[in-house]
Amino acid sequence: MIDDPRGFGLKKPALAAAFSDDLREAVHGLAEDDFRAVLPILVEHGLLQLFVSPLEQGGYSYTGDWKSVLGCLSEIGGIDLSTARLLEGHLNVLQLVSLYGSTAQQNFVLETVQNGGMLGVWGADGREPVKLDGVEGTSAWCLSGSKRYASGAGVLRAALVPISQKDGPMQLLLLPVDDPSRVDLSSWHYRGMQRTASGTYSFENLTVGPEAFVGQPDCYRLEPWFVGGIWRCAAAQLGAIEAIVKIIAWELNDNGRAEHPLQRARIGRAIMQARTARLWIEDAAQRVETTRPNADADEIAQTVALSAYSRLVTEEAAMSVIDLAERALGLGSFENSHPVERLTRDLAVYIRQANPDAVLLQHGRVLASSL
Numbered sequence: 001m002i003d004d005p006r007g008f009g010l011k012k013p014a015l016a017a018a019f020s021d022d023l024r025e026a027v028h029g030l031a032e033d034d035f036r037a038v039l040p041i042l043v044e045h046g047l048l049q050l051f052v053s054p055l056e057q058g059g060y061s062y063t064g065d066w067k068s069v070l071g072c073l074s075e076i077g078g079i080d081l082s083t084a085r086l087l088e089g090h091l092n093v094l095q096l097v098s099l100y101g102s103t104a105q106q107n108f109v110l111e112t113v114q115n116g117g118m119l120g121v122w123g124a125d126g127r128e129p130v131k132l133d134g135v136e137g138t139s140a141w142c143l144s145g146s147k148r149y150a151s152g153a154g155v156l157r158a159a160l161v162p163i164s165q166k167d168g169p170m171q172l173l174l175l176p177v178d179d180p181s182r183v184d185l186s187s188w189h190y191r192g193m194q195r196t197a198s199g200t201y202s203f204e205n206l207t208v209g210p211e212a213f214v215g216q217p218d219c220y221r222l223e224p225w226f227v228g229g230i231w232r233c234a235a236a237q238l239g240a241i242e243a244i245v246k247i248i249a250w251e252l253n254d255n256g257r258a259e260h261p262l263q264r265a266r267i268g269r270a271i272m273q274a275r276t277a278r279l280w281i282e283d284a285a286q287r288v289e290t291t292r293p294n295a296d297a298d299e300i301a302q303t304v305a306l307s308a309y310s311r312l313v314t315e316e317a318a319m320s321v322i323d324l325a326e327r328a329l330g331l332g333s334f335e336n337s338h339p340v341e342r343l344t345r346d347l348a349v350y351i352r353q354a355n356p357d358a359v360l361l362q363h364g365r366v367l368a369s370s371l
């Protein structure tokens, strides 16, 4: 039996045991698409405000050091991957608004999280991309179009919404997203990650003033935080990977099958995959969160490439560990109430992130040039 619940001789729990127990209990038996029942637990345990520190002069600073954020996301990912994904988006907003937002925008974010509001980043465009048109004779702008895969649609209070302008820079807007009539969850019927409610949100005819614009044009693309920030997503996935590995080991020990050399080999391979992913993610997280934007361009490119590759390594580890779990535990692991069943379904969906081929090729070029 593996006694250390952190698995492979690695970390201590990053979160209070009371929170993890409450979350575990809440998601147990809850409808898979219900996040509303989970949100109060995040609020009650202070998770939404965990990494914000209000400043005397107004605004806040983001205090999410890489170890704490990685520990938090991976631990939650091992309990409920949808919750981890939503918290990942929330933390991304906290970091981006602290980097680029005005004091007024930071105060808005502070007030929102203090009142139990959750935030997210909605980048993927819907069928009609989100566009901005100036309202003649005013400083206002009218929006059209929608965002899809908008995690937390119907739950989030506000979102950071990057808008690409034709042949122009990308503009980042901080927008209220709490109008239920704009939410469409009919397109979100997926095998896993149901609780993220990643539907469509329409911005049609929403009028905003200049106060919605965050930072300079294209600030959202600044590295190492843009592509580099993918390590957080991998950290959440890592939690599910590690949880699956533990369940494989525990179950095979319990049913007396672990001593079979082929089953032992499966446990060993699963541990190798999980630990490889963890080491890549830890390295990427540390580099991204400690590299400054005024660092040497080559250093930033290298940091970003390593973070992007940590996503690919995690994707491979996830697919391998899912396969090992199915082979090691057999048909029983597909039963609805089996602990790996939902974890593997959620993980298989969540690792499908944008354009892995391009990530492999583009960032591989950067890494090869430094050999």
Ligand SMILES: Cc1cc2nc3c(=O)[nH]c(=O)nc-3n(C[C@H](O)[C@H](O)[C@H](O)COP(=O)(O)OP(=O)(O)OC[C@H]3O[C@@H](n4cnc5c(N)ncnc54)[C@H](O)[C@@H]3O)c2cc1C
Pocket (backbone or CB within 6 Å): 085, 089, 120, 121, 122, 123, 124, 148, 149, 150, 151, 152, 193, 196, 198, 349, 350, 351, 352, 353, 354, 355, 356, 357, 358
């Ligand atoms: C649970 C979940 C929550 C999400 N939440 C959010 C959110 O809150 N906000 C948000 O903005 N997004 C969100 N996303 C969406 C995410 O950002 C991506 O848009 C999405 O995961 C893309 O997946 P895809 O498989 O369609 O990618 P694709 O890029 O379509 O990749 C599919 C395959 O096609 C290949 N491919 C891609 N482009 C080409 C090409 N031009 N030619 C040939 N092959 C190509 C890829 O390499 C890959 O093999 C979420 C996704 C998930 C799974």
